[in-house]
Amino acid sequence: MKPAILPAPPKPEPVAELGTDQQPMLYLLGGLAFALRSFNNLNQILELTAFVASQLTAADGGALVLFNPNGTIQLDQLHCSDLDRREQIRAEMEQIAQALSAQEPILKTEGSLSVKIPALEHLLDERLRQSLGPDVRLFGTPLLIRSSVQGRLYVFSRQPGYQWNERRQQLLRLVADQAGVAIENERLTAALRRKMALEKEMEIGSYIQTQLLPRQYPQVPGIRLAARCRVASKVGGDYYDFIKIPSERPENSRAAADEPVGSLAPSPEPSEDFRLAIVIGDVMGKGVPAGMLMSMTRAMVRAEALNRHSPARVLQHLNRAMYSDLENSNRFISLFYSEYDPRSRRLCFSNAAHNPTLWWRARSRDIQPLDTEGALIGLEEHSQYSESCVHLQPGDVVVYYTDGYVEAANTRGERLETSGLMEAIQRAASRYESPEEILENLFEQMDAFRGRQGSHPVVPGPPVDAGLLFQDEISLRPEPVDDTTLVVLKVLPDSEPT
Structure with missing residues (x-):
């Protein structure tokens, strides 16, 4: 052996x-x-x-x-x-x-x-x-x-x-x-500690952002509204707001100022004796600092609007009031401020270096950018802002947006650009009647361009389960790098009720 x-x-x-x-x-x-x-x-x-x-x-x-x-x-x-x-x-x-x-x-x-x-x-x-x-x-x-x-x-x-x-x-x-x-x-x-602290900051900032965005659309004679903010991460700097401004009736100013923050409930008997301010902006940065600046911007815009200043004067006062705070933080704000008068269908606006709002005209079926000269809020202390007005007609569609939409990229790295958004508006406004359908279709076209499903919707209404916001995040396609916010205003036909 x-x-x-x-x-x-x-x-x-x-x-x-x-x-x-x-x-x-x-x-x-x-x-x-x-x-x-x-x-x-x-x-x-x-x-x-x-x-x-x-x-x-x-x-x-x-x-x-x-x-x-x-x-x-x-x-x-x-x-x-x-x-x-x-x-x-x-x-x-x-x-x-x-x-x-x-x-x-x-x-x-x-x-x-x-x-x-x-x-x-x-x-x-x-x-x-x-x-x-x-x-x-x-x-x-x-x-x-x-x-x-x-x-x-x-x-x-x-x-x-x-x-x-x-x-x-x-x-x-x-x-x-x-x-x-x-x-x-x-x-x-x-x-790991830094990551956890950043995630906590993002959660707090996300809460601030969702509390600041309107929960309901204001009821305005002759128009309907739809809006959505889709955040790229847990929180970003996009912001929009609707503000009812009494027309030369000081006794109503206090009532308007006392409305609950972030909750503009529809009036049971709509009156045309007011103007509606529609605001959209982008605070540079993310997290709690951006959320706090967004909160301050919202409060100051509301205060200036309820004082019944013109759009250009609102931005001028806002810039002077916020300049020192923004200069110290090295942050800036782009803002498009507009006021719609339901009696005349007149839309007046002023722009602080935000993306020009796009106006689709139903009669000619062309798109006109709405823009004025003006610097970022916080860039120069004595910046001057100009304003302009247009008369909307039944069937017209006005789209406010942030740069997350036009900067959306596909798998080849190509960006959608403003021209892509204008083509998307042309298709959506020609095909759909309600602003909700137009809004939904605009996001669908952006997602189709990027080659993925949508994510992280933040819309007016009841809070959404946070767990549901991340169900579609597993994807090999490029993630959005910035928030995407759209506000759609649709002018109703004369015979259609509000």
Whole structure:
């Protein structure tokens, strides 16, 4: 009978090679592993790194030098058994790190990282050896994080017979690997915290945005309205509003101002003795800051509108009032403000660098952009705004929009552009009668261009289950990069009731 062939024993790890007479080394490695699992403070773990490295290799001291992402070199930790020389060594190493950080040819020139790092390591080793003196032996190993050199771990010894053998090299690399794991864990944890904070901010901003958008359409003789805001992420800066403005009746101003915010309930007996302000805008930015600016903009626009100022004067007052706040935040607002008079079917408007509103005329079936000169809100303190008026006719359609629609891109990266929106309006207005159908078809045409289904609708009405908003997000097609808001105004035939 042939003897059984046993598999070759596995190659022993460095720790396994330590005999029972070297239990202190096992204790040090175990302590470092425990710190890696238990400590939440990265600095505490790295403090142990230099100490454990020097103890495991029987050296006089150890040092941890980090290569920061901003191109600087930092002496992070130093352990030295010679207390008399420790501060001197620290000062010299920090001086070397600062000097190398300031050398642009090494850290800040164009080129491959794999080329720069070996040169940097070699130069750093040489400078440290010169600083420590000829009677001190210095040994180092790279600190790797995801196969990228992020620093150096050193040990140094003044002992005349100090031997730098293979086992000590393995132990130093083992400590450096654990330090790299600790640094990477800290970076991942910090990134997760930032992500969670951003998501929380987006949720708060989303709540602010949904509370600010109108929940109902105002009832206006002779027209019907439809609107929708589709957000690209949880929250953006798109904003629209409807404001009933009493016509030269001061006693009604207080009642109008006291209407619930975001809820413009239909009047049981529609009267033509008012004008309707239709506003659409885009606050640059996302999250809570954009939501707060949107809230402030909405309140100030309402206040100016209810004072019965002209559209141009509304934007001028708004710009002057908000200039200092917007200048400090480096944010701006594009805004299209219009007022519709149901008695004359007259639409007057002023534009603060927003997308021109598009007017589809039923008789000629052509589209005319409605635009005036004016700068972004917050760009210049003393900006002047102009205004213009048009007379709408039965069957006409007016479409207000934000740049998310015209910037929609397909799988080839082509954008829809304003010309694409005008073609979509031409098809929808010619085919459908109600503004709701026109609005729905405009979004369908945008989605067909992009090659996907719609997502994230925010429309007037009861709150939508947040879970439903993300059901169609699994797609290989491009995601929208900006919010998309449409407001459709349809002038009814003379015989049709409101």
